[in-house]
Amino acid sequence: MASLPESTMDEILNRFASMEAEMASGPDHETYARLAADYSGLEDVVAAIRAYREAKVELSQAREMLEDPGADREMRDLASLEIDDLRERIDGLVHRIRLLLLPKDAADEKGVILEIRAGTGGSEAGLFAGDLMRMYQRYAELNRWKVEILTASEGEAGGYREVVASxxxxxxxxxLKFESGVHRVQRVPATESGGRIHTSAATVAVLPEAEDIDVEIRAEDIRIDTMRSSGAGGQHVNTTDSAVRITHLPTGIVVTSSEKSQHQNRARAMQVLRARLYDAERQRADDERSAARRSQVGSGDRSERIRTYNFPQGRVTDHRINLTLYKLDRVIEGEMGELVDALVADHQAALLASMGGEG
Known part of the structure; x- marks a missing residue:
């Protein structure tokens, strides 16, 4: 049966009680807000620790009953069953507490900038990029998230050459942080008369959305150019000089936005630039901590083929965790929960293993 260091749990409970007392003492608004945030962050683990300790007491009592020579057979049988249940409950609580004590990713609660680009495969890759965008939009709807297309370049036959969304x-x-990488599709294109399966790809990048406090962008570090927008053709062509290109001089990162409003383009381009700079800083810090400690799932390598969508077989396979689901039609409609949960669980297991815990 699993166990936890009592000293660690004592420290957490003492810190929680100390925060509670300080909040009740009537501190100033700023101090109270900080304490409340920290207090809220500990509530789940404190509840789990208390449940764990209660279960340990109940287990001790059940064992006493089992070993009591004066207890009748029926009472000992009940105690034996209760011991099995309590052991299972304690193991589950230990695992939950370990997960709750894992280092938190500071960006986990943030929104994201989602970038999808058509890769190899010509017009079929553009259609696939469009399918991926719709998949994420529908998944977002299921989670009641708000999606806004920031900039898009349409493909020749539909879909997107490139699309960036918030x-x-x-x-x-x-x-969504495990979605970064190369997504591959295998299917028969509508234009294929011979019924041959084509393979094409699109790349996905998921960047945590950055606030001003996360990234400082100095005016002297950027160059802003305005350009004439180019659209898909016909009435879609925007003939004013409204497109904006922002170059971050220290890093060479270039961001463009070419919607109809120059003011809106500048704001959107800065939003994407801030996210890319924040992501680059996170990647650098992660590399410094040691590449060996990162799990494969969480590596963020955008050149890695992470998933295959095989339409003839109706399957989707995530290559990082060797998971295959034969429900491609539902996944592509946004029902990604099973995939996402499996990736999160694998990442947590890798973190637990790296810290010497059990997965």
């Missing part, structure tokens, strides 16, 4: 809500990055 997804806002609670915990968006925690759910």
């Amino acid at each position: 997804i806002k809500g609670v915990g968006v990055f925690s759910k």
